[in-house]
Amino acid sequence: MFTTIDRRVKLLWIIFLLIVIIATISSLTGFSNLEIIKLALPVLLLLLHASWTLGLKRSVIFFFSATFIGLFSEIIGIKYGVVFGGHYIYQPIPLMIFGVPLVVPLYWTVFIYTGYTLVSSFLAWINQDKPNIHNHHAILIPLLIFLDGLTVTAIDVFMDPIQVRLGGWTWLDQGPYFGVPIGNFIGWFIITSSTTTIIRVWEYFVPQTTQLPKTTLLIPVLGYLLLWFSFLTTAVKLHMIDLILIGTFAMLPIVVINLIFFVNSRKVSLDTYCRN
Numbered sequence: 204m205f206t207t208i209d210r211r212v213k214l215l216w217i218i219f220l221l222i223v224i225i226a227t228i229s230s231l232t233g234f235s236n237l238e239i240i241k242l243a244l245p246v247l248l249l250l251l252h253a254s255w256t257l258g259l260k261r262s263v264i265f266f267f268s269a270t271f272i273g274l275f276s277e278i279i280g281i282k283y284g285v286v287f288g289g290h291y292i293y294q295p296i297p298l299m300i301f302g303v304p305l306v307v308p309l310y311w312t313v314f315i316y317t318g319y320t321l322v323s324s325f326l327a328w329i330n331q332d333k334p335n336i337h338n339h340h341a342i343l344i345p346l347l348i349f350l351d352g353l354t355v356t357a358i359d360v361f362m363d364p365i366q367v368r369l370g371g372w373t374w375l376d377q378g379p380y381f382g383v384p385i386g387n388f389i390g391w392f393i394i395t396s397s398t399t400t401i402i403r404v405w406e407y408f409v410p411q412t413t414q415l416p417k418t419t420l421l422i423p424v425l426g427y428l429l430l431w432f433s434f435l436t437t438a439v440k441l442h443m444i445d446l447i448l449i450g451t452f453a454m455l456p457i458v459v460i461n462l463i464f465f466v467n468s469r470k471v472s473l474d475t476y477c478r479n
Contacts, residue, residue: 211255212419218248219422226433242306245313245426252422253316255415261405265319266312269398273311276394277303286394288386289376311394317430318355319399320423321461322347327417328464334403335410344403351403352396354427354457359391361434361450368441381446421465428458 222244253262276286281302284290298305326333334340334347364381366372378384431454438447 211251212415215248215252215255215415215419215422218244218251219425222248222426223429226429242309246309248422248426249313249316252320252419256320256419258411261402261411264405265316265398265402268401269312269315270308272394272398273315274300274303274308276390277307280390284376287390288378288384289374291372291374291376293372294370314355314358315351315395315398317423317426318358318395319351319402320420321354321427321457322350324417324420324424324461325464327420328461328468330468333410334407336408337410341407344407347403348396348400351399352392355395356388356391357453357457358427358430359388360453361431361438361446363387364443364446365434365437365441368443369437381443424458424461424465427454431455431458 225240225244250262250266253265257265278301280286281291281293293299293302293304293307296304323333332338332340334343363383367374367382374382374384376384378387380388431451434450434454435447438444438450
């Protein structure tokens with residue numbers, strides 16, 4: 204008989220597999236009617252994953268922080284040309300607020316949570332708790348926040364030139380990186396690190412034990428890998444060879460290193476079990 208935790212883990216993996224299948228179909232066929240599902244399923248996965256691993260209260264704060272900071276930064280960026288290094292406009296679509304599509308803050312939340320969890324998973328693989336008042340590892344917090352920022356910014360290093368080429372948004376003040384200002388990536392880093400600072404400082408003073416098995420942390424890692432693959436296939440179709448190399452160098456190493464840590468952790472656990 205499945206326990207409540209077993210059911211939760213099973214549901215998370217089912218949703219993730221559906222995301223993989225739909226993303227693959229969309230990539231191979233270009234079927235645009237799947238776009239809503241492609242957004243809805245990751246958001247659902249994120250909500251369930253966070254509420255069951257961070258707890259409902261902490262996950263609500265995480266989502267509110269990421270959504271608000273992301274939306275506010277986008278509005279300021281469009282209106283004044285700051286935050287992201289220049290003026291830009293989104294392609295007009297239904298459901299926009301001050302020139303920002305309402306799906307954009309949802310993407311911010313998905314990306315930031317994925318990056319935050321991916322970085323945190325390194326601690327899980329080495330059986331190390333997150334910094335908290337009990338283990339006094341506060342010195343690790345700035346490092347984790349820095350890695351959060353790099354991990355999420357790497358997404359935009361690959362994504363932004365693709366979306367510009369596809370017409371998702373247009374840079375009025377163009378920059379040297381495929382027409383994207385360098386300040387854009389500084390903005391991504393600041394927004395991400397600002398959001399995760401709130402969570403990681405809170406976690407330090409109010410620690411909480413993960414409610415699901417550690418292997419559940421593999422889902423955001425594989426989700427990050429799926430993002431890279433999605434960008435890769437699109438860049439291939441657009442013949443953006445230089446971007447493929449740069450984007451792969453930016454995103455793929457953190458996944459590979461994470462998986463190496465995971466495999467080693469399983470080997471250590473197996474060796475310990477065999478010796479006992």
